[in-house]
Amino acid sequence: MSSRWKRSGVLLTVAGLCVVIWASFAAAQADVKAGPNAGATLKIMGFGPGDEIANIRASEAEAALGGAAVSNPRGGFSDQTFLAALAAKDVPDLVYMDRQKVASYAARGALVPLGNCIKQQSIDTSQYRLAALNEVRYKGQTYAIPEFTNPRTIIVNDKVAADAGVTVAAFNTNDWAALRATNKKVLKTDGGKVTRIGFDPKIPEFFPMWAKANGVNLLSADGLKAHLNDPKSVAALTYAYSLIQDHGGWGPFKSFRDTWDFFGAGNQVAKNQIGAWPMESFYYNVLAQNSPQVNITALPFKNRKGGPITLITGNGWAIPKGAKNPGLACRWIKAVTAPASWVKAAKARFDAQKRLNRPFTGVYTANKAADTKIYEDIYQKMGRADFDNAVSLLVSINRYGFTLPASPGGAEFNTAMQDAINRVLAGTQSPKAALDQAQKEAQAAIDRNKR
Amino acid sequence: MASVASSTTAPGFREKARRWAAGFRERETWAAYAFLAPWLIGFVIFTAIPMGWSAWLSLTDYSVIQDAKYVGLDNYRFMLDDPKVRLALTNNLTFAMFSVPGVLIVALGLAMILNRVKWGGGFFRTVFYLPNITPPVAVAILYLLLFNGSVGVVNRGLELIHVPGPFWTTDPTWIKPGLALMNVWSVGGTMVIFLAALKSVPPHLYEAAAIDGASAWRRFRDITLPMISPAIFFNLIIQTIYAFTLFAEAYTAFFGAGTKSNQTEAALFYGIYIFQEAFVNFRMGYASALAWLLFVIIMVITAVQVKVGNRFVFYEGDRR
Secondary structure, eight states: OOHHHHHHHHHHHHHHHHHHHHHHHHHHHHTSOOSTTTTOEEEEESOOSOSHHHHHHHHHHHHTTTTOEEEOOSSOOOHHHHHHHHHTTOOOSEEEEEHHHHHHHHHTTOBOOSHHHHHHTTOOGGGBOHHHHHTTEETTEEOOEEOBOOOEEEEEEHHHHHHHTOOGGGOOTTOHHHHHHHHHHHOEEETTEEEEEEEOOOTTTTHHHHHHHTTOOSBOTTSOOBOTTOHHHHHHHHHHHHHHHTTTOHHHHHHHHTTOOTTSTTOTTTTTOEEEEEEETHHHHHHHHHOTTOOEEEEOEEOTTSOEEEEOOOEEEEOBTTOSOHHHHHHHHHHHTSHHHHHHHHHHHHHHHHHTTOOOOOOOBSBHHHHHHIIIIIOOOOSOHHHHHHHHHHHHHGGGEEOOOOOTTHHHHHHHHHHHHHHHHHTSSOHHHHHHHHHHHHHHHHHHHOO | OHHHHHHTSOOOHHHHHHHHHHGGGSHHHHHHHHHHHHHHHHHIIIIIHHHHHHHHHTTBOOOSSSOOOBOTTHHHHHHHHOHHHHHHHHHHHHHHHHHHHHHHHHHHHHHHHHHHOSSSHHHHHHHHHGGGGSOHHHHHHHHHHHTOTTTOHHHHHHHHTTOOOOOTTTOHHHHHHHHHHHHHTTOHHHHHHHHHHHHTSOHHHHHHHHHTTOOHHHHIIIIIHHHTHHHHHHHHHHHHHHHHSOOHHHHHHHTSTTOTTTOOGGGOOHHHHHHIIIIISOOHHHHHHHHHHHHHHHHHHHHHHHHHHTTTOOOTTOOO
16 A cells, blocks of 8 residues: 555544544534523532432432533532632532521521522421421521421430330430439449440530420520520530549540441441431331341430420521522522422432331421421331330421521521530530630620620 | 951852852853753742742731731730640650650661671662551551550560550640650661761771770760761751651541540641641631741741751861
């Protein structure tokens, strides 16, 4: 073959490759969905691909966007990333963030009120739980639409209770003296080390629930007045801490708890390392997935008058100021939190659990209508009384939910509260001194941030 | 004599500037600056301008979200009354007191052992250096596992010699010594610098001392230490700066996501406090002021170290 023919062959091959590459790009372009919003992209921050409950609802919401594409990078909400995006004026269209942070951002003008969105999309706000909505309302405006509620209940390890010779009902937060006696009976120590926890009060995380049980709200309804050093708050912290002191102090207690395989098959319930503790609803699913053979009882967390209470909180959807596609964001918000999306996602989880012969532990949302439909249309008892009873309790407990109200100094309030409790746990301050200091810090932050 | 004296007088600022400007008549000067340009441009864009911007922000109430408003020296005044500033600086100082001598002593010891190793030195150098390339997040997780008060390897080791181990990760008294011990794990970089210094000590000095009957301790004290003193001095400064800027390991272990009950003021180091003020409490202006205070503190400590160090450091060829 002459060199001329060789050159022609090479040229033809290169030209062919170019055509293939161009055709691939053209095909990719053609893949853009058709619809009134084709070509637009909804940029989401903080949601990322998740489990089937998240992914199925995301598909439903995407279908409601009229052909717009969705950019939903992996990873949860990060203040640092969001602030960097705001500083760079590269604002996402939609953020999925902790509801406790919403008021802090709203007070600084980083989020837009959703009044217009709610009106334009005819979102029925009465379907959402009031406590969850209050968490995202600031100065009369709604700044986010709530998602899960994660109600807290007490999980009792039946086997440990039986082994310690106490009844399941003895883990009752209504009677503090009796609960402390139960705690002492159930816990085990060996040579200064804890080998079994009696009752874990879960502080600092659940301290607002202990305070509420003792009759005090840590923040006023308008989020502008802290009540951290109210005598009832101090008494609640003193009591919750005493449950830990019974184990020999925070050191032995925490270092033992740190050894648990919390999300694995060898979790603390499966290994009988704890008697009981208050926990978010998602943990029933963890147990159902990883150790469905455990024997548990779900109990309500009761206040000192005997009434059930539960702390509910979770994430919500908000639209940042400067978002380029607020209309698309609003459509997404409506669709992703709509009862139909929740029901479809819950059905997928139910079917998956049934296939694997595992208990279905429900999905607990801030949407009352969705919860009712999931329980009435999807949920079926699976013959595992432990988990079936837990579902019944979780469905009913949401109505007793409370939350820390939205506050312009919400982030600092939480930091001050946690720091105070951690100082008590570390033994460096008394509950009163710690909460006095926290009160000053939290109130100063609230006063500084309110506009 | 007068003319000699005047010829050795150090040139003034004007003269220096004139000579610097005159240098640009030479082609080599342009070539030198062309080679330096990438670094110079990087320094200006990524260090000098951000530092200047941060200095300005420290005089404002900037929160990233809202526009910055000039507040004068309010942020610096607020610092004086902020108990967390004192707490965080005390934490860093305590950590430095444990960490800096610990790292220097262990690194020097390992370097001296490796300096004597006849074969397999390269292998051990690599092994000792490996922890240095372990991500800080992994180091923090390892720290929590190894130093767990109930089942940690460290306390199990202490049990073997009948010493009851403390609750390293929860007892405020033991958190900083524990972190300093963990820091010793990453002595590889410091050790390599010491090893290079040890290898550059002329062997004839040891031979002469041995002939004079000097003991091993005397040889170490009077030959090794002076000869490697620049390396010791360099590592001292680097380790001190590190101790005052500690962040990733402590943040991951005590302040990362999902660790609310891990949070303890005993681990609230200054870098973490700056981060919290900037990205949790949205007080970027105050955080900038905090960062400038840290910069000044490190500069002062380094200046003191240089001043004191000059009396002890031996530079070969130095004609002082």
